[in-house]
Amino acid sequence: xxxxxxxxxxxxxxxxxxxxxxxxxxxxxxxxxxxxxxxxxxxxxxxxxxxxxxxxxxxxxxxxxxxxxxxxxxxxxxxxxxxxxxxxxxxxxxxxxxxxxxxxxxxxxxxxxxxxxxxxxxxxxxxxxxxxxxxxxxxxxxxxxxxxxxxxxxxxxxxxxxxxxxxxxxxxxxxxxxxxxxxxxxxxxxxxxxxxxxxxxxxxxxxxxxxxxxxxxxxxxxxxxxxxxxxxxxxxxxxxxxxxxxxxxxxxxxxxxxxxxxxxxxxxxxxxxxxxxxxxxxxxxxxxxxxxxxxxxxxxxxxxxxxxxxxxxxxxxxxxxxxxxxxxxxxxxxxxxxxxxxxxxxxxxxxxxxxxxxxxxxxxxxxxxxxxxxxxxxxxxxxxxxxxxxxxxxxxxxxxxxxxxxxxxxxxxxxxxxxxxxxxxxxxxxxxxxxxxxxxxxxxxxxxxxxxxxxxxxxxxxxxxxxxxxxxxxxxxxxxxxx
Amino acid sequence: xxxxxxxxxxxxxxxxxxxxxxxxxxxxxxxxxxxxxxxxxxxxxxxxxxxxxxxxxxxxxxxxxxxxxxxxxxxxxxxxxxxxxxxxxxxxxxxxxxxxxxxxxxxxxxxxxxxxxxxxxxxxxxxxxxxxxxxxxxxxxxxxxxxxxxxxxxxxxxxxxxxxxxxxxxxxxxxxxxxxxxxxxxxxxxxxxxxxxxxxxxxxxxxxxxxxxxxxxxxxxxxxxxxxxxxxxxxxxxxxxxxxxxxxx
Numbered sequence: 001x002x003x004x005x006x007x008x009x010x011x012x013x014x015x016x017x018x019x020x021x022x023x024x025x026x027x028x029x030x031x032x033x034x035x036x037x038x039x040x041x042x043x044x045x046x047x048x049x050x051x052x053x054x055x056x057x058x059x060x061x062x063x064x065x066x067x068x069x070x071x072x073x074x075x076x077x078x079x080x081x082x083x084x085x086x087x088x089x090x091x092x093x094x095x096x097x098x099x100x101x102x103x104x105x106x107x108x109x110x111x112x113x114x115x116x117x118x119x120x121x122x123x124x125x126x127x128x129x130x131x132x133x134x135x136x137x138x139x140x141x142x143x144x145x146x147x148x149x150x151x152x153x154x155x156x157x158x159x160x161x162x163x164x165x166x167x168x169x170x171x172x173x174x175x176x177x178x179x180x181x182x183x184x185x186x187x188x189x190x191x192x193x194x195x196x197x198x199x200x201x202x203x204x205x206x207x208x209x210x211x212x213x214x215x216x217x218x219x220x221x222x223x224x225x226x227x228x229x230x231x232x233x234x235x236x237x238x239x240x241x242x243x244x245x246x247x248x249x250x251x252x253x254x255x256x257x258x259x260x261x262x263x264x265x266x267x268x269x270x271x272x273x274x275x276x277x278x279x280x281x282x283x284x285x286x287x288x289x290x291x292x293x294x295x296x297x298x299x300x301x302x303x304x305x306x307x308x309x310x311x312x313x314x315x316x317x318x319x320x321x322x323x324x325x326x327x328x329x330x331x332x333x334x335x336x337x338x339x340x341x342x343x344x345x346x347x348x349x350x351x352x353x354x355x356x357x358x359x360x361x362x363x364x365x366x367x368x369x370x371x372x373x374x375x376x377x378x379x380x381x382x383x384x385x386x387x388x389x390x391x392x393x394x395x396x397x398x399x400x401x402x403x404x405x406x407x408x409x410x411x412x413x414x415x416x417x418x419x420x421x422x423x424x425x426x427x428x429x430x431x432x433x434x435x436x437x438x439x440x441x442x443x444x445x446x447x448x449x450x451x452x453x454x455x456x457x458x459x460x461x462x463x464x465x466x467x468x469x470x471x472x473x474x475x476x477x478x479x480x481x482x483x
Numbered sequence: 484x485x486x487x488x489x490x491x492x493x494x495x496x497x498x499x500x501x502x503x504x505x506x507x508x509x510x511x512x513x514x515x516x517x518x519x520x521x522x523x524x525x526x527x528x529x530x531x532x533x534x535x536x537x538x539x540x541x542x543x544x545x546x547x548x549x550x551x552x553x554x555x556x557x558x559x560x561x562x563x564x565x566x567x568x569x570x571x572x573x574x575x576x577x578x579x580x581x582x583x584x585x586x587x588x589x590x591x592x593x594x595x596x597x598x599x600x601x602x603x604x605x606x607x608x609x610x611x612x613x614x615x616x617x618x619x620x621x622x623x624x625x626x627x628x629x630x631x632x633x634x635x636x637x638x639x640x641x642x643x644x645x646x647x648x649x650x651x652x653x654x655x656x657x658x659x660x661x662x663x664x665x666x667x668x669x670x671x672x673x674x675x676x677x678x679x680x681x682x683x684x685x686x687x688x689x690x691x692x693x694x695x696x697x698x699x700x701x702x703x704x705x706x707x708x709x710x711x712x713x714x715x716x717x718x719x720x721x722x723x724x725x726x727x728x729x730x731x732x
Binding site: 429430431432434435436437438439440441442443445446449450452453454455456457 | 532533534535536555556557559560561565566568571572573574575576577582583585586587589590593625626642646
């Protein structure tokens with residue numbers, strides 16, 4: 001039962017279509033469109049960064065120039081003019097806000113509309129929120145309380161200033177500058193993002209959360225998240241995303257790096273609801289994201305859970321590098337494509353250490369003319385004695401104009417490995433719909449019920465507050481797909 | 484309650500299956516519709532519930548005095564029509580209790596009643612379980628997932644008890660049941676008889692009628708009622724088989 005108990009009621013209360021499509025009228029400071037070394041220098045200067053970081057950005061920029069946009073995914077992407085976008089947009093103010101009282105009230109209202117009350121009084125009990133608006137982090141709640149425990153939870157920019165030794169040590173250590181085209185671009189122009197450090201042995205007592213919002217027109221968002229869980233610690237981190245409805249495509253190219261040391265555990269959950277474009281495929285976010293975690297010590301664990309409902313195009317493969325012996329990687333995913341949305345998403349589980357294990361559970365839902373691809377790599381390296389992987393990929397089709405594709409790559413270089421892969425494809429049957437309707441459920445409620453049932457194993461991995469939100473999103477995303 | 488006049492129905496882009504049905508069922512009555520395989524029994528149930536794939540080509544169906552044909556299946560359900568499925572459908576991952584609560588609240592809203600919260604719902608569930616003398620082991624599982632044939636039918640009767648329809652259509656609810664399961668299901672149906680409720684039992688065999696005594700029995704053959712009578716008709720059919728219908732069998 002849990003969160004699902006109220007879903008149908010909440011669905012009724014929901015508005016139609018994409019309800020986060022509003023634009024906030026706020027004065028912002030933007031870099032001129034285009035990308036060159038001067039723009040990189042401008043961003044770095046705006047953020048008052050040290051020389052080493054500017055050099056790192058410039059090095060990334062030079063590498064990016066040598067690279068080509070990847071074309072192996074099963075995606076049709078209109079050519080992107082990287083010189084047309086602006087690479088920096090910030091709500092106008094001289095310095096970053098020092099406390100919530102200094103945050104522009106218009107911004108706070110935006111976040112309230114999104115359902116994220118930033119005021120600590122109103123904040124969801126047990127959830128600390130860092131909110132990123134366009135390119136800058138505007139507020140972090142519960143910071144003081146977390147600070148007492150030794151947890152660092154702040155904007156990336158602040159981490160560069162206050163904890164340069166940690167940033168310098170770990171930045172790019174999981175996703176190197178030249179890892180791929182979009183990661184290189186991000187490394188050159190990343191604007192802000194979140195930084196988390198959980199000290200040794202501490203079980204972080206609250207969920208940490210970031211909400212990303214693209215507001216300004218013709219901007220890209222390039223945030224960077226770095227999470228370090230020191231030995232024996234635990235942290236659960238949630239990320240949510242929305243953007244206004246705009247006719248042009250906007251680029252979101254984030255990089256997330258997770259480092260779990262010995263016996264540490266990081267649970268990373270995403271509910272991605274970027275604007276998907278309209279029913280004819282006009283507009284929408286290009287979500288080209290590199291997310292990777294490394295289990296650096298023995299018995300470390302990294303768990304990714306994602307619910308991908310938005311974006312015109314999703315290109316995303318949250319991955320785990322299992323270095324430490326007995327370390328564990330998990331990937332739980334629900335991806336929905338409706339109308340003309342495209343998703344090419346999955347994971348990579350790289351087994352390096354002995355007795356490492358990984359689990360992949362992917363649920364793809366295609367409706368309208370949506371195309372949904374699971375692409376996943378399981379690699380067992382020669383030293384990964386006793387490694388295990390279990391993969392299950394289920395696809396659900398709604399209607400007869402959509403597509404589901406499963407592309408598993410399995411590379412085993414150690415004979416002791418056990419790798420299992422299961423895949424199913426099914427269609428919502430007329431009988432299921434009729435059965436639900438005969439019991440009184442409206443077609444849209446029936447569909448949402450069946451889809452939620454299909455995704456249940458993944459949704460139960462989400463923290464409670466997110467599970468309810470995710471169920472609502474599933475319903476909204478599928479609107480118009482039955483009739 | 485239900486008034487069917489000269490009903491003709493066919494499979495969409497296919498042959499005609501119902502060829503002129505007349506039937507009047509009043510509140511409080513139990514009617515049994517019998518007939519050989521392929522005579523159109525399940526089609527009649529499907530047409531009444533609004534199952535997609537059938538086209539009403541002639542005639543009328545009045546339910547509580549209003550035309551039923553333009554209503555969608557869920558509108559009919561919320562108006563108080565319940566169909567116990569011959570083959571109940573599996574919905575993986577959806578908890579049986581959760582499903583039932585969503586259905587019940589949808590029906591209640593239509594009746595202008597408030598939603599039941601989890602506690603009230605549980606109380607209602609317990610009361611019905613007791614009434615029907617059935618176990619609650621099915622409730623925590625996915626809707627019909629991994630249920631035996633008997634469990635599925637029992638679950639249908641339980642849903643019917645919870646939703647309290649005005650018109651219940653039971654499509655071969657007795658088929659595939661052993662004698663103990665048949666007793667439980669029949670006992671449930673008897674408990675749900677009420678002066679406000681009409682029940683239409685569709686069955687191939689007479690044995691269900693040993694436990695649930697109908698007011699009227701109609702025999703369907705090749706899309707038409709060829710005989711109607713009181714319960715004694717069942718015994719006669721049992722004795723002679725559908726062969727007594729002549730060519731249709």
